[in-house]
């Protein structure tokens with residue numbers, strides 16, 4: 001339904017709804033949605049929570065994922081996804097765009113925009129994709145301060161602390177950091193760049209009572225596992241962060257090549273979302289009906305001068 005109707009908006013804060021998804025039995029499956037349209041399609045496929053990826057957002061803007069975008073640019077993406085679906089959304093907060101006060105500003109902005117959860121990572125700027133080599137980290141204490149700042153600023157937002165330490169300082173250092181981040185106020189941990197089933201299992205064994213997030217990004221350092229496999233390893237959340245954008249981008253490139261080669265789009269029609277499908281997805285008719293009927297809900301018989 002149109003998000004314009006207050007009666008159709010969720011009454012509980014997004015953070016509380018995200019936490020409920022996290023606390024129920026099983027693994028919370030959060031596919032990446034890089035814009036409002038992708039988010040609607042994910043909801044239609046049956047997902048009840050979503051992920052907003054820094055890598056996908058920046059790539060969709062034609063930029064690399066180096067932490068150079070701003071809080072307000074991310075808020076624009078958060079708002080469109082939340083408005084379009086009303087689903088709890090985990091947002092990639094990168095490094096928090098600075099130090100403690102910047103992190104607090106990010107938390108308030110994201111929460112106001114409708115996010116349900118955020119993850120914050122321990123890299124220095126320019127940050128990198130967690131599955132690349134050559135990352136550098138802030139000190140454990142500096143990151144702990146950011147996590148504490150995030151926990152102080154949030155109302156209901158779920159705080160996920162990500163550590164990139166496995167590939168930089170080693171497994172034990174990553175566990176030590178993760179424990180410190182939990183002591184500093186993190187609700188959950190995102191161990192980044194794990195390379196084997198054994199590593200995922202060992203991480204869970206080291207912190208069995210902390211909700212853990214698994215990042216099933218493609219073409220990275222993590223071998224392919226299904227949601228059920230991650231669940232069996234003890235994980236409480238799984239993201240497929242960039243998948244929607246990767247598949248849309250490939251289709252787009254093929255479209256442009258086809259227009260160039262054929263002088264039109266006619267060879268691609270059977271691969272396109274039709275006009276009808278597009279309008280159904282975004283609920284065009286529900287919005288039009290709302291507009292046509294709005295006056296009747298206030299003045300059922302019409303105004304005297306109308307008759």
Ligand SMILES: C[C@](O)(C(=O)O)[C@H](CC(=O)O)C(=O)O
Nearest residue numbers: 053054055129130131217241
């Ligand atoms: C999860 C992630 O932070 C993202 O921005 O989606 C990336 C994903 C990717 O680049 O494949 C990451 O650093 O893992």
Ligand SMILES: [Mg+2]
Nearest residue numbers: 053054055092
């Ligand atoms: Mg990211």
